[in-house]
Amino acid sequence: EIVLTQSPGTLSLSPGERATLSCRASQSVSSNYLAWYQQKPGQAPRLLIYGASSRATGISDRFSGSGSGTDFTLTISRLEPEDFAVYYCQQYGSSPRTFGQGTKVEIK
């Protein structure tokens, strides 16, 4: 099973700042089958990025994904108030599909 480790656990930033979230895999993610999700309190997760760098339908271009192999990054270029949430990475290249433990982006 591929273990995904996200860092940092919590990111304290101000609106307008840039956020950089990391997701490291215990082994190479096949075909860069890596997704990022956003979850706000009391809501279901929402798909942001799939295939490591492709934005999902309707997702702002403030969100971008990069990386390959075992190291992946989600970047939020300029934080808006609605971006403060928990973010999860997930790999779907190997069975079982696994999620990282999450990174909370909070208002500083």
Next chain:
Amino acid sequence: EVQLVQSGAEVKKPGESLKISCEGIGYTFTNYWMGWVRQMPGKGLECMGIIYPGDSDTRYSPSFQGQVTISADKTITTAYLQWSSLKASDTAMYYCAKIRSGAFDIWGQGTMVTVSS
């Protein structure tokens, strides 16, 4: 509009059985894999397993194999997650999610299951 509509919250006692549902609306139900994801209180996301409603091919994550049963009825475009004997540790929010290009692109609103004596 593509949406997944899940059944309502449940409160059960340990040892009871339960089946929760997820109706797929606005897309061809049989053409897309569907997954179930658990989120325990205050915790992260765990993929329980996936099913292809077209032929009911089902894959379970090892942690959930033998603990739950995933099924689907394509005649009513509904997927199910069921337990034969609930435990307190099954208390969680359960999400169904449609899979497109490998990722979970559309999520249900979640079903909260509480197991308490």
